[in-house]
Amino acid sequence: MKRAWVPWLALAAVLLIAVAVLVARSGPSHTPAARAARLESQLACPVCTGESVADSNASASRAIRDDIVKRIKAGQGDAEIRDAYVATYGEHVLLTPSNGGIGVVAWGLPVVALVIGAAGIVLALRRWSRTPRLAATADDADVVSRERRRPEGESR
Amino acid sequence: MSRHRTRWIALTIAVVLVAFGVVLAVQHRSEASVPRLVQEHKPVPAFDLTTLDAKTISSHALTGKTYVVNFWNSWCIPCQQEEPALQTFYAAHRSEPDFTMIGIVRDDSSGPIRSYVAANAITWPVALDPSGSAELGFGTTGQPETYVISPTGVAACGGLGPVTDADLEAWLAVARGGGVCG
DSSP states (O other): OTTTHHHHHHHHHHHHHHHHHHHHHHSOOOSHHHHHHHHHHHBBOTTSSSOBTTTOOSHHHHHHHHHHHHHHHTTOOHHHHHHHHHHHHOGGGBSSOOSSTTHHHHHHHHHHHHHHHHHHHHHHHHHHHHSOSOOOOHHHHHHHHHHHHSOTTOOO | OOHHHHHHHHHHHHHHHHHHHHHHHHHHHHSOSSOHHHHTTOBOOOOEEEETTSOEEETTTTTTSEEEEEEEOTTOHHHHHHHHHHHHHHHHHTTOTTEEEEEEEOSOOHHHHHHHHHHTTOOSOEEEOTTOHHHHHHTOOSSSEEEEEOTTSBEEEEEESOOOHHHHHHHHHHHHTTOOOO
């Protein structure tokens, strides 16, 4: 078979290009509008319960939305903008916990719970594999050997 | 699994839960009835507003004075409840050259505010904050919120919710003395 590898090569090339395009497109957009929308959804409305700045129509949220646009225009980075609101309202203005301070607990606790849970499952499985659920007793062995010795066709 | 090991795992879980509880308790304590700006005794954020009688009022121009900033609006019931205390307090101090008091409107519009000011004979300067810049700078989380700013421009004292005349007098004395509320 001559050049049978050509279609496979073409398929691999198509797959590679598709993956590259997907990776490139799945990254966050860095346009000012996209950044503003992202920041608005990451910040909690400071006067509401459970609403983001993006979803809320409270005056504080409206002011924050306008302020975010101004800050982006002024060249501030996303982290810098988030930090400014944390300085004004406190850590609870972030809908996603930060990577430092109190945020470590929020991020770390599920990991700790996962590790403890996984360790518990591993220990349990090891224990169960070491001790069989049913073990033959001496009486059981007697019954089996009696039955084996019994001639075929003989009733009990 | 030995009983010893089970105990250690239970103890670890308990320690994590207790630590989490302590963190939550500390978090809750920081959400007191004192604005964050006052808790941290930060410098007053810059503001530049226009009053109902079209005068400009700015933080820069007020440097050197001890002044009260009251965030309020016409539909807020606690704001209406504290208004008599503000009237009494302002009447007692309005003639003092190193003192002023301003009301900054949050989440309300000019019409209802003008009607309210006229109906209740409010004489201290009231400024609208249409862009929300003052509200944002102070980090207000509701109304009423009251701040007493020291002559050096530090948020010395203040509180969330309705204030009394006694609160205001005490805060003014502290701010004038160069101190801050604990």
